[in-house]
Amino acid sequence: MLELRDVQVIFDGFRALDGVDLTVPEGELRFLIGPNGAGKTTLIDVITGLTRPAAGSVRFGGADLVGRKEHQIVRMGVGRTFQTSVVFEALTVVENLDLAATFRKPLWSLTRRRDGVSEAVEEALVRTGLEELAERSAGVLSHGQRQWLEIGMLLAQRPKLLLLDEPVAGMSKDERERTGELLTEIADDHTVIVVEHDMEFLRRHASVVTVLHEGKVLVEGSVDQVSADPRVQEVYLGRRASDAVGNRP
Amino acid sequence: EPAAQSSEIKVGLLHSLSGTMAISEVTVRDAELLAIEEINKAGGVLGKKLVPVVEDGASDWPTFAEKATKLIRQDKVATVFGGWTSASRKAMLPVFERYKALLWYPVQYEGLESSPYIFYTGATTNQQIIPGLDYLKEQGKKKLFLVGSDYVFPRTANKIIKAYAAANGMEILGEEYTPLGHTEYSTLVNKVTGAKPDAVFNTLNGDSNVAFFKQLKSAGATAESMPVLSVSIAEEEVTGIGVDNIVGQPVAWNYYQTTETPANEAFVKAYKARYGAGKVTSDPMEAGYNAVYLWAEAVKKAGTTEVEAVKKAAPGIALERPEGLVTIDGENQHMYKTARIGIIQPDGLIKQVWDSGKPIKPDPYLKGYPWAASLSAG
Amino acid sequence: MLSVTGLESGYGRARVLFGVSLEVGPGQLVCVMGRNGVGKTTLLNTVMGVLPATAGTVTFDGRDVTRLKPHERVRLGMGYVPQGHQCFPQLSVLGNLLVTVEAAKQPRSAVDEALDVFPALKPLLKRSAGHLSGGQQQQLAMARALVTRPRMLILDEPTEGIQPSIIVEIEAAIERLHASGLAVLLVEQYLDIALRLADTFVILDGGHVVRTGAAGDLHKEDVRRLLAV
Amino acid sequence: MIRRHLPFATVAVIALVAAPLLLEPFRLGLLAKYLCYAIVALGIGLAWGKGGMLTLGQGVFFGLGGYSMAMYLKLTEAGAGGLPDFMVWSGVETLPALWVPFANPVFALGMAVLGPVAIALILGTLVFRQRVRGAYFAILTQALAAAMVILLVGQQGLTGGTNGMTNFFELFGQDLAEDSTQRGLYLVVASVLGVLYLATRQLVNSRYGRLLVAVRDGEDRVRFLGYDPALVKTVTFAVSAGMAGLAGALFVPVVGIISPALLGVVPSLELVVAVAVGGRHALAGAVLGAVVMGYAKTAFSEQFADGWLYLQGALFILVMTLAPKGIAGISRSIAGRLRHARAT
Amino acid sequence: MTAFVNQLPIGLSIGAVLLLIALGLTFTFGQMGVINMAHGSFIMAGAYTAYLLQDFVLALPAAFVVAGAMGLVLERLAIRHLYGRPLDTLLLTWGVSLVLQQLARDLFGAPNVQVTAPSWLSGGVGILPYNRLFIMGLAVAGVVGVWFYLTRTGLGRRTQAVVQNRQLAATSGIDTGRVDMLTFFIGSGLAGVAGVAVTLIGPVGPALGDYYIVDAFLVVVAGGLGQLRGAVLAALGLGLLNSYAEFWSDASLAKVIVFAVIIAFLQIRPQGMFVLRSRALT
Numbered sequence A: 001m002l003e004l005r006d007v008q009v010i011f012d013g014f015r016a017l018d019g020v021d022l023t024v025p026e027g028e029l030r031f032l033i034g035p036n037g038a039g040k041t042t043l044i045d046v047i048t049g050l051t052r053p054a055a056g057s058v059r060f061g062g063a064d065l066v067g068r069k070e071h072q073i074v075r076m077g078v079g080r081t082f083q084t085s086v087v088f089e090a091l092t093v094v095e096n097l098d099l100a101a102t103f104r105k106p107l108w109s110l111t112r113r114r115d116g117v118s119e120a121v122e123e124a125l126v127r128t129g130l131e132e133l134a135e136r137s138a139g140v141l142s143h144g145q146r147q148w149l150e151i152g153m154l155l156a157q158r159p160k161l162l163l164l165d166e167p168v169a170g171m172s173k174d175e176r177e178r179t180g181e182l183l184t185e186i187a188d189d190h191t192v193i194v195v196e197h198d199m200e201f202l203r204r205h206a207s208v209v210t211v212l213h214e215g216k217v218l219v220e221g222s223v224d225q226v227s228a229d230p231r232v233q234e235v236y237l238g239r240r241a242s243d244a245v246g247n248r249p
Numbered sequence B: 001e002p003a004a005q006s007s008e009i010k011v012g013l014l015h016s017l018s019g020t021m022a023i024s025e026v027t028v029r030d031a032e033l034l035a036i037e038e039i040n041k042a043g044g045v046l047g048k049k050l051v052p053v054v055e056d057g058a059s060d061w062p063t064f065a066e067k068a069t070k071l072i073r074q075d076k077v078a079t080v081f082g083g084w085t086s087a088s089r090k091a092m093l094p095v096f097e098r099y100k101a102l103l104w105y106p107v108q109y110e111g112l113e114s115s116p117y118i119f120y121t122g123a124t125t126n127q128q129i130i131p132g133l134d135y136l137k138e139q140g141k142k143k144l145f146l147v148g149s150d151y152v153f154p155r156t157a158n159k160i161i162k163a164y165a166a167a168n169g170m171e172i173l174g175e176e177y178t179p180l181g182h183t184e185y186s187t188l189v190n191k192v193t194g195a196k197p198d199a200v201f202n203t204l205n206g207d208s209n210v211a212f213f214k215q216l217k218s219a220g221a222t223a224e225s226m227p228v229l230s231v232s233i234a235e236e237e238v239t240g241i242g243v244d245n246i247v248g249q250p251v252a253w254n255y256y257q258t259t260e261t262p263a264n265e266a267f268v269k270a271y272k273a274r275y276g277a278g279k280v281t282s283d284p285m286e287a288g289y290n291a292v293y294l295w296a297e298a299v300k301k302a303g304t305t306e307v308e309a310v311k312k313a314a315p316g317i318a319l320e321r322p323e324g325l326v327t328i329d330g331e332n333q334h335m336y337k338t339a340r341i342g343i344i345q346p347d348g349l350i351k352q353v354w355d356s357g358k359p360i361k362p363d364p365y366l367k368g369y370p371w372a373a374s375l376s377a378g
Numbered sequence C: 001m002l003s004v005t006g007l008e009s010g011y012g013r014a015r016v017l018f019g020v021s022l023e024v025g026p027g028q029l030v031c032v033m034g035r036n037g038v039g040k041t042t043l044l045n046t047v048m049g050v051l052p053a054t055a056g057t058v059t060f061d062g063r064d065v066t067r068l069k070p071h072e073r074v075r076l077g078m079g080y081v082p083q084g085h086q087c088f089p090q091l092s093v094l095g096n097l098l099v100t101v102e103a104a105k106q107p108r109s110a111v112d113e114a115l116d117v118f119p120a121l122k123p124l125l126k127r128s129a130g131h132l133s134g135g136q137q138q139q140l141a142m143a144r145a146l147v148t149r150p151r152m153l154i155l156d157e158p159t160e161g162i163q164p165s166i167i168v169e170i171e172a173a174i175e176r177l178h179a180s181g182l183a184v185l186l187v188e189q190y191l192d193i194a195l196r197l198a199d200t201f202v203i204l205d206g207g208h209v210v211r212t213g214a215a216g217d218l219h220k221e222d223v224r225r226l227l228a229v
Numbered sequence D: 001m002i003r004r005h006l007p008f009a010t011v012a013v014i015a016l017v018a019a020p021l022l023l024e025p026f027r028l029g030l031l032a033k034y035l036c037y038a039i040v041a042l043g044i045g046l047a048w049g050k051g052g053m054l055t056l057g058q059g060v061f062f063g064l065g066g067y068s069m070a071m072y073l074k075l076t077e078a079g080a081g082g083l084p085d086f087m088v089w090s091g092v093e094t095l096p097a098l099w100v101p102f103a104n105p106v107f108a109l110g111m112a113v114l115g116p117v118a119i120a121l122i123l124g125t126l127v128f129r130q131r132v133r134g135a136y137f138a139i140l141t142q143a144l145a146a147a148m149v150i151l152l153v154g155q156q157g158l159t160g161g162t163n164g165m166t167n168f169f170e171l172f173g174q175d176l177a178e179d180s181t182q183r184g185l186y187l188v189v190a191s192v193l194g195v196l197y198l199a200t201r202q203l204v205n206s207r208y209g210r211l212l213v214a215v216r217d218g219e220d221r222v223r224f225l226g227y228d229p230a231l232v233k234t235v236t237f238a239v240s241a242g243m244a245g246l247a248g249a250l251f252v253p254v255v256g257i258i259s260p261a262l263l264g265v266v267p268s269l270e271l272v273v274a275v276a277v278g279g280r281h282a283l284a285g286a287v288l289g290a291v292v293m294g295y296a297k298t299a300f301s302e303q304f305a306d307g308w309l310y311l312q313g314a315l316f317i318l319v320m321t322l323a324p325k326g327i328a329g330i331s332r333s334i335a336g337r338l339r340h341a342r343a344t
Numbered sequence E: 001m002t003a004f005v006n007q008l009p010i011g012l013s014i015g016a017v018l019l020l021i022a023l024g025l026t027f028t029f030g031q032m033g034v035i036n037m038a039h040g041s042f043i044m045a046g047a048y049t050a051y052l053l054q055d056f057v058l059a060l061p062a063a064f065v066v067a068g069a070m071g072l073v074l075e076r077l078a079i080r081h082l083y084g085r086p087l088d089t090l091l092l093t094w095g096v097s098l099v100l101q102q103l104a105r106d107l108f109g110a111p112n113v114q115v116t117a118p119s120w121l122s123g124g125v126g127i128l129p130y131n132r133l134f135i136m137g138l139a140v141a142g143v144v145g146v147w148f149y150l151t152r153t154g155l156g157r158r159t160q161a162v163v164q165n166r167q168l169a170a171t172s173g174i175d176t177g178r179v180d181m182l183t184f185f186i187g188s189g190l191a192g193v194a195g196v197a198v199t200l201i202g203p204v205g206p207a208l209g210d211y212y213i214v215d216a217f218l219v220v221v222a223g224g225l226g227q228l229r230g231a232v233l234a235a236l237g238l239g240l241l242n243s244y245a246e247f248w249s250d251a252s253l254a255k256v257i258v259f260a261v262i263i264a265f266l267q268i269r270p271q272g273m274f275v276l277r278s279r280a281l282t
């Protein structure tokens, strides 16, 4: 279970997060939306140790995450993807995934050659549909393929809490669908937080949605509740847009 | 093929042609080449022509050792003329001793050495530093400040100076070292001027001298108020420092371009004819030039270039050289040399103001100086 | 306005585009579609001169620009918004706009016009662009293309990472610009936006054009099938 | 399997059998020297080529190894009062305490490797934990080299100052002047290089090697895969430092001198350049580069004592601009093109 | 005591020299990310320009042009192939510096040459000679000029844009090639000016650049890459540190102390005094 209490993040006087409380129970697929610049990515940064909050607490499975180093937090079972995907271009797709899968092994044991593909990696390959690209170097991937690889690396890590920052941006419709199903499936026994702007995607896959605005939680509720909320329409969906976008085929 | 049967004799010239020391060593190499040309023109040695094999020590001591090995083992040269810094000599010494080959080293140095395979044609301490101190004492300079580059020659020289001072009622107000190539002297100048010495004894080497004298001059110090006696600044360096910055300052050497001997007249003329009228001659150049002649003379005497024979023939060889009579001392393979104090003139040349009258017997371990007993103890 | 014929390009020895041809008439909006990795970005990058064309030609406004440098193409009136919300991270938002407006030799007023299209940027002008959120950066990227006052816009997934209300505004802005005579070459994943905006479609697959035609001629289901994995 | 090891085996046979038979002792000594540099280059290839840590101070570690060995050698033959020659003329009267344990060869050899490793671990822990990297790390290590030289030069009584230490006579009872000793040393150096090469190759081909590359290309991202990049870098840096130290220890009996000039900014840079010329992305490239550059420097300076720097400079410029991946890159792209041609 | 007080202006003047030699690097290294080992050679070229002209005042602009032109040629012929690979440029430019140094040796001879300082620079106020004051003035002028260029001109902004995202700059209409050339011209030109200035206080010879290059990089690194105010503070700080450390110990130890302090300092500020933080991962 993830629990944030009164989290504050201040950049040069600018309040990016301003007293955020958030509780996500185990096995939930939580969607996080909000206007550009609302603080969604910053929230993920705080949980994963990239940004240190000025105040507040972040607890995961009972342990306090604030002040821990990034890799320690990962080792506690918290994984994430990045809004702008970063993969290791000099390594092949499999090697990228394998690296993600082996961090629990002691460093000295890594001095052996990898032989074959581990189960976690195989699974990640299949789930992301990257099998055919497995031996290609990640540097040649297109934008969307990189997004998939990011997701694959997250899966291969086998974390307890998954944080995905706009995972379907740049994906085609079918792929969005596939991602949505994947996330729902994972959320059975994991905690998943997804940041997304695609309302249709939300409608199809979200149950609980938290809306962030100017560093604060604006509302929390089901997709319908949230999209009916006038404040959400005002700052996020747009009055005219709430229908237009909502009515996408 | 064995050198003896060929019509040529190969000799090695090993100086820094690149790196920081090139500034000084290139001209020494040039002087040595001049000597070789002259000897060849006069019929060579034992009827054979000298063929120089030039290598670059690159201001890097291990390279000196490597190139010395190459000259000896690959080129099989009859002898090598080379080196400038004591560090380069120390690096070459084991090579020459190992392969029983000959090195002629042309620069003044700190003494306390006499390798059986090296001939030292520059001054040892009792032919330069001690006369320099005698001169300062004579001038009534009792409080000295010592400034030097951070390596073996200045540090050893300063130890000698301190021992001399203790024995002669002089006071050492300070002793400062800077890394080779150091160029920021404002703090040091502040320390020196703050200590108000009667004179400074300068064992800085290379480019640092330029920075030191420029910055000393800017600070208002003059040769009258605070003379700086240098032992590593010759005619060549004066141009680079800028005559304005150093005019009137004393230096100690065995030779100046202005030294009045018939041999020097010819040397200066030949050097300028060969390398340009604007060029100057200096003590290390002359010592390198001499080295070639001294070796040639020893070979003639021995009738062979074979090393042990040459070593045996060399002691006692005496030649009239540009600096006057130079004699090889059989005891330590150093030279008898005349010490000279000079003052830098506005034209950039050095005018002699004092000399030792006759060549001084080399005494690298200062055995003849009771006050120096502790120095050579090791 | 823009005509691409037999274009081939790729990365090193790996060829990605195999003889792509397409036409964007004056004031026309052409939408390039295709699954991930089919070569859409590669196509746009080659059109802009970021990647050299190994064969084929690109003509803009009747002029062969195949060998021109990217900045020369910009100065001819091609405005480009690359994929992935790129910016000059250490310049301020205003600095990002100014440097572009100056490079394109346009008056300062172009900046104000662009800011009117993206009012969300106004309070951020002094911030370092690198500190902006992804969506803010994407808006900045669009604004930067506008300040060059292009005669043709080349957009690679411009709505990526942008909140719904602003997507609508971007769509409206593109429509407006298009209506005012600007030619547009658009890569877009939101099918409905593409369908609403485009005059013509080009569908890429494996570096080949597999389908092209007027918006009206293409059926949505048809397109979907071609885009399906 | 056999195919993969064939090139290595060929080179090993040439190096261990053919070279000692064919080369004159002087040339064989030079080759031994280049191979010492190649060991350092191997470490640089690992740290820089694979790990992205451009270390411009590798000479420091090389020097520490060299000085450890030199101290041992000096003590085995010290004259009056057990003092090395330079201490005598520097006026040192009793052997400094620091020197005492170096009379033991095991300690000296151990220090030659562990000293650099320890320093690299300390420095690495400090700077990598603070995420000092890229050009900062490069300039910092360069400063370290500069500082080290000044420190060594300033402690004349302890280190021999600018002169360094030279004039060694024997190693483990073998006369260093003998050609046979030198041949033996050559074989030792070549074997050490071979073993280290195989070990390093194993390392870079392992998962650890992939991790290292990942750290090079995206240190921050690696953190989010659960690894501590500072640890990975520190360990790698220490390994490369240990190699440099060992190389230094071998260098001293081979070349017969160690001096601050060997570990300053310029020699450190020269080694990095050698790696770049050989091709830093391949370990074989690093080794090859060190040998080629060592040979080129000797050959150029012997042929053109006056203008060899032009040739050396021109060589870097040409390689860096025309073949940025170095000799290894050229051969790889030729191989690639051949394969491509055969395939089509 | 006076000697101690004297160290303050001395420290500042050492700082000014450091700043002057590092100023050009804030362009080529700080802005363009080129670890330009040839910077020292451009300083040397400036000094030899002064030697050839033997007119100190005229030499300042002339050296700017001469060194700038050399930088420009270097950029066009070689460096432009290496953008985005800063560590490779280090090796390339080092090769260039070897060649230039040897060239100087062949053209002007191995020994040092003399540049006559103008007579109005002899004398001084208090401990500071006029020539030191002149260098301080020149450093101030240089800083102001560079600051103005980088922050107040479109060219400066374009320079930054190209460094931060070369491809985006090109597709934003910036002629990246021209910007590179200009930046390199100015950075190298500034080195040339510094070269003229150091003829007042140091040797003029082929190895001139070697004496300054390491210090120049340290200033830029300690200040924070491309950070002008960082370079200014770092230069002055290092100057003062150097002056007092040398006063209390000696020149060798002072250098070691300076290095140690820089390493310690980077523990606190790993990217130098001033950093522009970016959210992007590397």
Ligand SMILES: Nc1ncnc2c1ncn2[C@@H]1O[C@H](COP(=O)(O)OP(=O)(O)OP(=O)(O)O)[C@@H](O)[C@H]1O
Pocket: A011, A012, A014, A015, A016, A034, A035, A036, A037, A038, A039, A040, A041, A042, A043, A083, C127, C131, C132, C133, C134, C135, C136, C161, E277, E278, E279
């Ligand atoms: N390092 C930083 N320095 C200054 N401001 C920052 C920094 N990081 C984030 N911000 C600001 O904090 C706010 C929140 O940014 P964040 O990236 O969290 O937004 P977001 O909700 O993820 O938006 P988007 O949907 O566009 O990705 C933005 O206004 C951004 O400019």
Ligand SMILES: Nc1ncnc2c1ncn2[C@@H]1O[C@H](COP(=O)(O)OP(=O)(O)OP(=O)(O)O)[C@@H](O)[C@H]1O
Pocket: A139, A140, A141, A142, A143, A144, A145, A170, C011, C014, C016, C034, C035, C036, C037, C038, C039, C040, C041, C042, C043, C083
């Ligand atoms: N830098 C590169 N080097 C080598 N190959 C590349 C590179 N960039 C892309 N590719 C390859 O080129 C093909 C086309 O890539 P491109 O980026 O043009 O796709 P795209 O259609 O834009 O995809 P997306 O919708 O994911 O953005 C892909 O298969 C990719 O693997």
Ligand SMILES: NC(N)=O
Pocket: B084, B085, B086, B087, B107, B108, B109, B110, B153, B205, B232
């Ligand atoms: N012998 C000298 N001057 O080093």
Ligand SMILES: [Mg+2]
Pocket: A040, A041, A042, A083, A165, C133, C134, C135
């Ligand atoms: Mg975001």
Ligand SMILES: [Mg+2]
Pocket: A142, A143, A144, C040, C041, C042, C083, C156
């Ligand atoms: Mg794309």
